[in-house]
Amino acid sequence: MAWEVVIGLECHVQLKTRSKMFCGCPNTFGAEPNTNVCPVCLGLPGALPRANRVAIAHALLLGSALGCRVREESVFARKQYFYPDMPKNYQISQYDRPLCEGGELPIERDGVRAGIALTRIHCEEDAGKSFHPERHGDRRLSRVDFNRAGVPLLELVTEPVLRSPAECAAFLTALRRLVRWLGISDGDMEKGQLRCDANVSLRPTGTTPLGIKTELKNLNTIKGVERGVTAEIARQAAILDAGGRVTQATLLFDADRDRLALMRTKEQAHDYRYFPDPDLPVLRVSEALRAEARNATPELPWAREARFRDVLQLPAYDAAVLTDSRELSDYLESCAPNGQHKLAGNWLMTEVLRWANEQGRSVSEWSARVPAERFRDFLARVAARELPGPIAKQVFAWLPEEDGDVATLLERHGVKVASGEATLRPLVRAVMAEHATVVAQVLAGEERPFGFLVGQVMKKSGGQAVPQEVQRLLREELAAGRAPEAGRGS
Amino acid sequence: MALSRAEAARIAELARLHVPEAELDRVAAQLSQVLDFAAALNELQLGDEPLTAFAPADAPLRIDGPDGRTLDAEIATANAPEAEAGFFLVPPVVEDLEP
Amino acid sequence: MTAVETWRRSARSVAEEVRAGRITAEAAAEAGFEIPAARWERDVHAILSTDRSARAHAAAEAPKQAVLSGVPVLLKDNLCTVDHPTTCGSRILGEWRSPYDATVVARLRQAGAVVVGKGNMDEFAMGSSTEFSAFGPTRNPYDLARVPGGSSGGPAAAVAYGLVPLALGSDTGGSVRQPAAFCGVLGLKPTYGRLSRYGLVAFGSSLDQVGIFARHVGDVADAYRVLAHRDPFDASMREGGAPDVSTWDAGVKGLRFGWPANLWREGVDQAIVEALERAAGWLERAGAQRVPFEFLPGTFAVATYYLLATAEASSNLARFDGVRYGFRARSDELGSLYAHSRGEGFGPEVRRRILLGTYALSAGYHDEYYLKAQRARTRIVREYAAAFARCDVMLLPATPSLAFKLGEKTDDPLAMYLSDVFTIGANLAGIPGLSVPMGLAASGLPSAVQLLGPADSEPRLLQAARALEAEGRSDKIPRGYEREFAWPGK
C-alpha cells in the first residue's frame, strides 16, 4: 500500500537575552560550571521567578512575524516531572493559555511558497545539563551543571502538516533564518540554540484520519532531522506493510550511529500535572508591548527574497542566497550602485562570502571593515569599467585590510590604471595603424582577428586596461575607419 | 469515594515518594477520608470561573539584566550532598532504551 | 536597665530605650535568654536554633536610630537567613544554609531589629499544633500539656512567654492567627501580596503570607510599617503602596463590624462564644456598630483549601530531592535516590499532603478536584466581597476551640484540618486577618477572637484590635486575667 507521511515538529529556540528567563543570571554559553546560577535558577528554597521583559518581547516579535494571534492574557504553568537537570523538578512553561496561537511559516513546496501552519508559540525555561555517568570509586555518577537552567526558550509547535523529511529540513532552515533575521536567537544548532522533536505518523494515501504517531527526540541538526525522520518513516512503513500496528512511543535518534532507539517509559512519566504557576501573575500583553513588536517587525526574509527576485530582477537563486541573512541583504541594498544589484550580488555571493568563509568571519565583520558606501564606490568603479579584473580583485583584497577609497588604495600601492578613454583611445589607434592588414580583415567581416587587436591593445596598456572597454573603443574606431573608406569607394 | 491501594501506590510513584508497603492501606484510607470531605464542594453551585491568581493588573516585567544575586562558584555547590570540580554529582538516570 | 525589666516590654519601648542609648541592642537581645524568660524555653521549646555570638553580631550590626532598633525578633524557621540554619522543621533540608536573607528578614535588619534565632514549626508549615516538627513539639506556655497551635507555634509561644516582643511566622491557612489565639498574643496575616514572599520557603504559594506576632497592637503596626513594601523580587506582590497603619490608635467610632453568628451556633467552645460577645460589647461601647448577617460555613473553605494548598505544596516541595542540597539517601540509581531521600526526609503529614496534592492534580482527577476547588475559591472570594459591602470588618472566632492537648489530633488529619475552619477563608480570599487575645478563659487558657477585613484593611483591623486591647486592660472579668502572660503591661 502507498503511505502518506504526516509530520509535526516541536522546536525549541533559545532566546538571545542578557539574563535568564526568570532571574538575573547571565545567559551565556560556555561559562565554568555552575557559575551562572542564583537561588532562582538553582531552585533554592524560598526563591521566586520574575519574567524577563525582553524574552517576552522576542516572543511577540516572532509571533508578529509569523502572523500569530497574541493572547491578551496568557498564563505560565508548571510542567512537573523529576529530572536531575531540572532544579525545581518542574519547568515553568505555558499550557492551556500560551502567548501566541496560529500563524504560519512559509517554506518552498514544489517550487511554490506554502505556509506551514503553526499551532502555538510559548515561552518557557531551559533545563540544565547532565553529562554521561563516569566512574567514581565503586559508583557511577553524572555531573550536573545548571548554567543553562532558566535560559529563555520559545517552544514553537506546528500542525501535523509536513509531508517529508526534506520539508522538515526546509522548515527548520526557514525558522533558523527567521530567528536570526529578527535577532532573537543565534539559532546555532551545534550549541543547542535550536532543537527539534518530530511527531511522525503514516496513513494510507488519500485518507484523512491520522495514524498512530511516534515522537522522535534528539534531532539536533538539520541533517539529523532529515535522517531521523527518514529512518522512522521506513520503520513505520515496514511495520504497516507487514500488516502490523505502530505503537505509540518515544524514540531517541542516535546521530553517531544513525539509528533510532526506543525509550521504554512508564505511563505516568507523562502525567505532567500542569497548573498555573502561582508565583507569576497572569501575563497581560499591554498595547505598548504589542505596538513595540509591530514596530520592530522588519521586512521579512521571504518578502525580501520575493522583492529581490521580482523588483530587483535578481535570479531566484541569487535572491535566496542574498536574503539568507538580514545583514547580507541589508548590505546588498546599501552597497549596490544605481540599479547594479546583479553586479553587487555577484560580488557579495562570490567574493565577500568567500572572504568570510576563508577568514572564518561573519558578514557583519566585513561590513564593519568595509562600510557599504566604501564598497559602493568600489562597485561603481567596477561597473564603469574603470578597474581591470586583476586589479579589481587586488583592490577587493585591500578593502577589508586598509583604509581609504579606491583611488587612495591604488595610489598607496602605486598601481596605475589605464582604464580611462583618454588613455586608451590613442593606444587603440596606434595598434590599428600598426596592423592595417588585420584591420582590413576585420572590416571585411572576419571576427577572429578582432581578438588579436584587443590583445595588442592590452599589451600596450601593460595589462592595466579593462578588456571590455578596449573592445568598446576598438569597435568605435573600426566603425569610424570604415565610414571614410566606404566614402572613398563611392 | 475510596482510594485504592494501587492508586495510592501510583500517586506515590508519581510524587517520587517512597511509601512502605505496610503503610499503603493506611495512607489510602486517610487520603480517601479527606477526598470524601472535599466532595462537600459539590453542594455549592459552582458556575464561577476558576481563580488563577491574585494577579496585579499589569505586573511590571523584569528588566533584562543582572540583578546582583548570581552566586559565587563555591557557594553554588556548597550545600550539595556530593559535588566535584564545580559540578553537582548524581547517580545516573537509568535510560531505558531498546535498540 | 536589667534583663528582668526588659523582657516583658513592648517592641516600641525597647526601640525607644535603644535609640536613647539607655540600653544596648545586645542587652535587649539577651534579655529573653536570661532568667526569668530562659526558664520557660526549657519547657516550651520554641527555639530551633540560636547562638550567642550570632546574636551579639546581629546586635552590633543593627542600625541604632531606626523604628525597631534593638528589638529582638524570632523568625519562623521557614524564613531564609544567612546567619542561622533554615530547616522548615524538617529533616530533609539537612545542613542547608541559605546563601541569602528573605526580603522581610533584610527589611527587619535594616530597621534595626536583631534576629535572635529561628522558631519551631510544623514541618513545612503543614500542621496546626507544631507537633509535626521533626525536632520535637513546642508546648503551650499556659499549659505544657497542650499545643501552642501551629504551624508557627514556636514564634507564637516565644512571644507569649517573653523571649521576644516580636516574631514573624507564616500563615497559609491560619498558621499565624491560630497559634496566636492559642498562646494569647496578637497574630496578623496581612493582605496577600503586601509582604514579600521572597525567601519564605513556599508551602501554598497563592495562600502563603508572612505574618506578625506581638503582644501590643502598636508593635504589630510598627512591624507592618517596616515590612509592607513592594519587593521587585516577588512578582506576586500587590500593586500600589501599602495602607498607612499609623492610625492604629484612631478608635472605632462609626466602624461597622459584621457579626456572622451562624458560624458559631454549634461546634465552638463556650469560652470562645463568650469572648466574641465580650469583644462585640467592647467594640460597641467604643462607638462601633454591629451588623448581623449569615456567612458561608467554613467547611467549604476547608475543603477548597486542602485541595489547593496540597496541590501547590506537592509542586513546591518537588525541589527537595537530595540532588542540590539537603538530605540524600544513599542509592546508586536516581529513581530510588529520589524516592528514599523524600520518603525518609519528609515526615508523615508532609508525605500525606504531597500525595493528596499530587492526586488532586493528576490526570483524570485534575478537573474533579483541583479545578473544582479553584472555582470554589472564586465563589469564596465573592462571598467575602459581598460581606464587606455591608461591613468594614468581620468579627468571628479565630479557632473553634481553646488550645487542645498534645497527641489529641495527630492521628486524625481531618480533625486537625478542621481546627483551621475560621482562618482558612482569609487565605483563599487574599484578605487580612488578625487574632486578638481576649484574656484567659475559666480553664486558664487564652481565648481569642478574629477580625477579618477586605484587602488593605489592616488599619481598620488594628484600630479594632486596639479598642479591644484598651478595654481589656480595664476589664477584669475572666478568672486568672492577671497571670503572668496575659496582657502584659508596659
Ligand SMILES: [Mg+2]
Ligand atoms: Mg518545551
Ligand SMILES: [Zn+2]
Ligand atoms: Zn539565576
